[in-house]
Amino acid sequence: MRKKNSSIPIKTMTDAFSSGIIIAKASFDEQDLMNLDDARRSHRDDYHSFFLLENGTTEIEIDFQQYTITPYSILYIHPHQVHRIVAMKKVGGSFLGINSEHINPEYLQLLEEMTPLKPLRLSEEIFSILETSVSLCITLSDRKQKQLHQSLLKDSCNTLIGLLTSMYLEGAIPVDKLSRSEIITKTFKATLQRDFSL
Known part of the structure; x- marks a missing residue:
């Protein structure tokens, strides 16, 4: 009898984009999700993912916690966070996938310190600045x-x-306002990320 593979797969940027950067606009609906097996199954990526949701609704699970993302929201997924798309309805937006070596070191350090991040809803005016970029x-x-x-x-x-x-950063909780368990968890994750390689 063949043993069932219980590990969570890791999708690599080089599988599809050797440059280490992909940016695109896209539209999806529930029917499209049925064809996106990789996105529906729990997986990790070896790159940083940024999503900007312009319209529609997405249900996504990150590190086994489910979120509903609505228009004018942004979402960041750190490499190796387990995630999957649960549902989507008339979704339109933008996606940036980028390897660590292409990210400004200051931004990379800030992202490492802030992770994990929840989806963040913005005003339409601020969101339009991001869309221009x-x-x-x-x-x-x-x-x-x-x-x-x-x-x-x-x-x-x-x-x-x-x-x-x-x-x-504007919506971040200052470190001195974090609970003791949140500080310990954040420190542990940072140490694990720094010292452990898959």
């Missing part, structure tokens, strides 16, 4: 044959990451 990133991503393509794409994506990180 996404549009620039997508335009530069499509100009693959142009001079300095990779550098320009990386820099524009870091502008977007800086904006997204600043939105999360």
Whole structure:
């Protein structure tokens, strides 16, 4: 009898995008979700994921906790967080997947310190600023044959990451207001991330 594989799969950026950066706009509905087996099954990614939900509703499970994401929300998923899409209804938005080596070290450190993060709902006005940044990133991503393509794409994506990180920082709970168990958990996760490699 064959043993059932009980480990959670890890999706790698290089499986699909060797550049280490992918940015796109997309629209999905429940029917599309039926065809996205990878997204419906619990998995981890070896890259940072940022989502900007412009319209529709998404039910997502991150580290076995379920969230409902509504329009004008942003979501960050750290590499190796277990996640899956549970449901979606007329979803439209943007996605950025990026490897750690392409992220500005200051932003990367802030993301490491803040993780895990819940979805964050923004005002329509602030969300439109992020969409403008996404549009620039997508335009530069499509100009693959142009001079300095990779550098320009990386820099524009870091502008977007800086904006997204600043939105999360505005809503962050100061460390001195965290409970003792939250501080211990955060310290443990940071140490584990720093010292343990899969």
